[in-house]
Amino acid sequence: xxxxxxxxxxxxxxxxxxxxxxxxxxxxxxxxxxxxxxxxxxxxxxxxxxxxxxxxxxxxxxxxxxxxxxxxxxxxxxxxxxxxxxxxxxxxxxxxxxxxxxxxxxxxxxxxxxxxxxxxxxxxxxxxxxxxxxxxxxxxxxxxxxxxxxxxxxxxxxxxxxxxxxxxxxxxxxxxxxxxxxxxxxxxxxxxxxxxxxxxxxxxxxxxxxxxxxxxx
Numbered sequence: 001x002x003x004x005x006x007x008x009x010x011x012x013x014x015x016x017x018x019x020x021x022x023x024x025x026x027x028x029x030x031x032x033x034x035x036x037x038x039x040x041x042x043x044x045x046x047x048x049x050x051x052x053x054x055x056x057x058x059x060x061x062x063x064x065x066x067x068x069x070x071x072x073x074x075x076x077x078x079x080x081x082x083x084x085x086x087x088x089x090x091x092x093x094x095x096x097x098x099x100x101x102x103x104x105x106x107x108x109x110x111x112x113x114x115x116x117x118x119x120x121x122x123x124x125x126x127x128x129x130x131x132x133x134x135x136x137x138x139x140x141x142x143x144x145x146x147x148x149x150x151x152x153x154x155x156x157x158x159x160x161x162x163x164x165x166x167x168x169x170x171x172x173x174x175x176x177x178x179x180x181x182x183x184x185x186x187x188x189x190x191x192x193x194x195x196x197x198x199x200x201x202x203x204x205x206x207x208x209x210x211x212x213x214x215x216x217x
Contacts, residue, residue, distance in 0.1 A: 016102040048114035056106040059097040111136025112158035130158040
């Protein structure tokens, strides 16, 4: 087991460092475009749960403005997403700074995607297995539907990955990810078409189940 973990980490470091160096000119170009179109900050930072639920700061290229209404509240995502931001999301270029997270050891190249911290209380006991490995830059769910998948199916795919992990599976996922990104398959840049909030969805399910229970009495 320790040998497998060492090999996985070694692969992460070698590939992530190589990609980071090779993509430095692209990083610089995207940073300049974001600075010119959106201003500062160039990088979007957010706390996400990692291995064993330990929080870490994830890095992405910024895709939305900070536009607010008259009362100082942020406008809906759809109104803040710019054409440049939409392009970055559609091509997954907004996620390139996560290579730094891989080099730091917060992420693996392959693993369950790190979701929002507020979702943790809404996982089933089995779904919590997704936090027994490092989250990934890409994963089994990402090559099987990405953000078009229903939450239950997406989380089930994460657990399947945990229970069936191997280096060959990681290599297969990485190769498939490249093909999907190049083909821009299975991901929506439009916030209105992206997945619903897991916490809200499951709260509504509880309320609905409770209402059905009352109606049957």
